[in-house]
Amino acid sequence: MTKNTDENVIEERIHTVEELLNRNEDLKIKEFIEEMHPADIAEVLFELNDEDQVKFFSILSWEQAGKVLEEVNSETFLEFLGILRREHKILLLEQIAQDDMVDLIAELSEEKRKEIISLLNLEDAKSVRELLVYDEDTAGGIMTKEFISVRKDITIYQAIEDLREMAKDAETIYYVYVVDKNKRLVGVLSLRELIISRPNNIVEDIMHENVISVNLKTDQEDVARAVSKYDLLAIPVVDDNNRIMGIITVDDIIDVIEEEATEDIYRFAGASEVEDLEHYNISERIFASVKSRLPWLIITVFGGLLSAQVIGGFQEVLNKNTVLALFMPLLAGMGGNVGTQSSTLTVRGIAMGDIQGKEVLRTLFQEVCIGFLVGLCCSIIVAIVSLFFIQGEIILSFVVGISMWANMITAATIGTLVPIIFKKIGVDPAVASAPFITTTIDITGLSIYFTLTTILLSRLVY
Template sequence: MNEPQYEFDLELETEHIRAILNTDNLETFRELFLNYPLYDQAQLYRNLSPDNRLKIYNYLSPKEMSDMFEILEEDVESVDTYILEMNKQYAADMLANMYTDNAVDMLKQLEPEMIPKYLRLMDDEQAAHLREVLVYEDATAGAIMTTEFIAIKANQTVRSAMAILKSKAAEAETIYYIYVIDSKEQLVGVISLRDLIISHEDKMIYEIMSDRIIRINVDEDQADVARVARDYDLLALPVVDDNNILLGIITVDDILDVMHEEATSDYSGLAAVDVEETTMNPFRAASKRLPWLITLLFLGMGTSTLISRYEGLISNAAVLSVFVTLITGTAGNAGTQSLAVAVRKIGLPDTEKRTWFSVVMQETLTGLISGLITGLTITIVVGIWQKNFILGSIIGFSMLAAITVANLAGSLIPILMDKIGFDPAVASGPFISTFSDLTSVLIYFNIAKNFLDMLTQ
């Protein structure tokens, strides 16, 4: 006989839970519900009606609810609905029971004026912890760190460190790294639980700790934090201020969320659509995508207006219109390549960050070289096809210029957006294509107009 795998069918289990809630049997509910893994508890909870959720608030303690919310908060955008439907004291108790990083994430989803109301209902120490983290800017190390870490002094034995660890294990977010601080709370060492376990109990901490500590400044960008954790294979990173005072830690479960968030936002931006879109309803999907489509449509009207100024030219040489999409399309492709590379380079940590000028220069040169080869190719192809090498040269030269400009725009625009504080990844792909349509058309018809005499000979 095989051991059955743990299987979870959300609809089936929701039905089950709903039936039990209707019998108002507290004990049966608790026994069943608390036996699910936390992630599955969270899925069930979200799947229930508000009425059923209100019952649950009576059946589970704020502490039990907080365990589930530690997992829930990562996935859900409408956490505020849940908090607001709870009794205020219950919600405050739940938040106070959570790790600071997660509690802060949830508080930030409320209206700003609501936050102090919940903080006032907590005990002073917990509220102070939350206020400490609430001040950090979104998407920095400070905003995703937790203050529940284990810090010890170097001047003690492994035995006494293990005793501290056991006593704090219940409340710390991770016990797998222990940080060593001096009397001024400055970070001076780190030791893994693994090293602690395999060391002799009489060894001193300063003998076995590592003093080459990979640490993160509290103001560092969260993408850099993820990169460091991945490079150095760490399960947690200590966060310090400019004076090396240990403020908190960032654990790997948060790093996974950051990576997912960053990757999804880059990818969504390149396509101007929220790829996390989970709706199966085409009306709702269309209503989410239309704002971008319509915005880009009006930008595209700029290109149409421009072409309309060359209607006379096109009437005389309709063959020109044959190559418009080829030039705009190819320049758009090159611009998108530049954009994707530039957005990634902007995202690199400071140590590796190239100056914006060198990124733009490099992309423009790459465009020039790509444009030369693409332009030469199309000159020959069109020349042979249309038996007209002047036309071929017009197309080829336009393509060279259009690709160079597209690469310049593809790298310069995200850098400018970054400089003025916008996320360079938002809807960037279609925006660059549409912008590049405009410049490509401008280049193409201007070159064509000047060669028109030769062309119509």
């Protein structure tokens, strides 16, 4: 545990600030938070009550306040901005990075948006307006225009001079992008290379020509994959004519990776809530969650009713052997688990780019084999243990074991195939998540179970 993420340290900080706020010791607070990281300040802020939040916020320096606002949601942003006078709003807004500004105002009403943009300086206003055009899940939507580029025909000395000048406004100065006279991206130099190169060299002669870049419309997940694959600190974003339009820095990529991972995890659970609901009030959160989860549950309801239909079709066997009902939850549970395991591995593998080309068939073969083997082990256990439940009717135990096995192999196959097929036909495989697959598996599992038991029991018993 680092001292900065230790829960006790955080609790103590909050406590100290609350005490100082109560005693109106503004100066002491200023001092207490002076060397504190903005992320820590934001963390303290969120834990205060509404009244204290406003008090605390107004004690922050413009720079601190700006950094804090980069971490809040649109609603909180508006709220805090609302307590300031116009001149102060201008000072504050200047501190916020372009890409965060775009995130903050993207979901506001047209009117509110215009009002805020009107408070920005001309250059920022222009950039923000341009950035607002792009879909928020694309490279264009998460990039910033605060990057450093130099012309290819200048010297290293000149490039370093330019860089010093531009450094203040840039999100990162660790990559210097090289452009031709049409602003087309033709190369890249790291700050490291700039520093160790001879000052009278020409940029073009020492730059790397093979720049890894993404298009404005590239999905943010693909952007993250490229940054991760090539271990970049930032990636340039170009338009269709290869002109550099912005950059995306690695800290934003980390957010994308975490967001996408959370999204994937939620989807596996049949919920689509990915919004950061942290700062909403509880009834809004509940309502949003119900809305996001209900569709999946209703699919499950109808899946379950279909299962009921299937069971109804076999009611005769069931009436004769009510004992068969005992193993239905076991059957559904095993099929569901095996299927979920296979589908999870497949969906994650597709998302991480591990399952493509030759790997597709290999994965399918592999999962079916795994289903075969784990199915065999589990069925033997079930067959043996179930003997105790059904007073030693060996044939019935055998039948239950066999259907369990068939069910598990089928489940593994469905769990693997569905995401692959979804991917092929262009549907996000993560949508083929738990509820859909488990419902399918439930229905096929019950059909297999009752068909096999009907056939086997009629052959072996009657």
